[in-house]
Amino acid sequence: MISGRTWKFGDNINTDFIMPGPALYLPEKERVRYVFQANRPGWVDLVQPGDIIIAGRNFGVGSSRPAALSLTNLRIGCLVAESINGLFFRNAVSFGLPAMECAGVSAAFEEGDEAEVDFLTATVRNRRTGNSLQAIAVPPELAGLMLGGGMLPLLEQQGLILPLPATGS
Numbered sequence: 001m002i003s004g005r006t007w008k009f010g011d012n013i014n015t016d017f018i019m020p021g022p023a024l025y026l027p028e029k030e031r032v033r034y035v036f037q038a039n040r041p042g043w044v045d046l047v048q049p050g051d052i053i054i055a056g057r058n059f060g061v062g063s064s065r066p067a068a069l070s071l072t073n074l075r076i077g078c079l080v081a082e083s084i085n086g087l088f089f090r091n092a093v094s095f096g097l098p099a100m101e102c103a104g105v106s107a108a109f110e111e112g113d114e115a116e117v118d119f120l121t122a123t124v125r126n127r128r129t130g131n132s133l134q135a136i137a138v139p140p141e142l143a144g145l146m147l148g149g150g151m152l153p154l155l156e157q158q159g160l161i162l163p164l165p166a167t168g169s
Contacts, residue, residue: 001118002098003127004050004077007043008111011056015088018060018067032070049075052117054109056081060088069095072150078117080105080124080135093142096150100124102135119143 016038023034036043053059053071059081060067068091071079078098082105092099100117102124109115114127122137138146145154155161 001116002050002052002077003114003116004052005048006052006054006109006111006113006115007047008106008109009040009053009055009059010106011082012058012061013039013055014062015060015065015067016062019065019070021065024065028070028073032073035067035070035074044074047074047076050077052077052115053079054081054105054111054115055079056106057083058085059083060085060091062088064091066091066095068092068097068099072097080115080117082106093145094151096146096148096153098143098146100135100138102133104133105135108133119147 018035019031020034020038023031033044053076059079064087068088072095076097079092080100080102082103083101084099089099098119100119100122105124108126108131116125116127119138122135123132124135125132145151148154152164156163
């Protein structure tokens with residue numbers, strides 16, 4: 001179960017909003033400072049580890065840039081959206097950002113509400129209202145990758161790659 005304070009975003013949030021192009025060439029520790037700078041300036045100073053993003057349709061549309069990695073590095077608890085762009089979802093799996101689709105989630109939450117997200121039962125609950133929604137279940141293998149930190153930790157565990165050195169980010 002993942003629980004945390006919610007931040008709401010609308011429809012068609014593209015990867016340029018999540019991770020602006022000029023920040024792509026910065027070290028990750030600096031890159032995360034630019035997340036949502038274009039549409040939510042100062043958001044990175046307010047978001048806390050474990051917070052949950054609630055979004056509308058087509059979250060993560062756009063390029064294949066590693067926007068999901070920056071959300072993971074901000075220690076976002078998870079993303080729940082009406083729909084998630086396929087490429088962004090793939091990056092969420094690869095970079096260990098728990099993400100699921102849930103019809104009606106935008107209308108069910110106000111920004112700042114506390115959410116409970118259960119990947120085992122594919123349910124999303126608003127603690128303030130007590131209402132629960134049924135999400136689209138993420139296949140167990142993909143959910144395991146997201147909840148386990150993504151592909152790199154899995155490859156390290158299997159001895160297929162050496163552990164990455166700590167970056168201090």
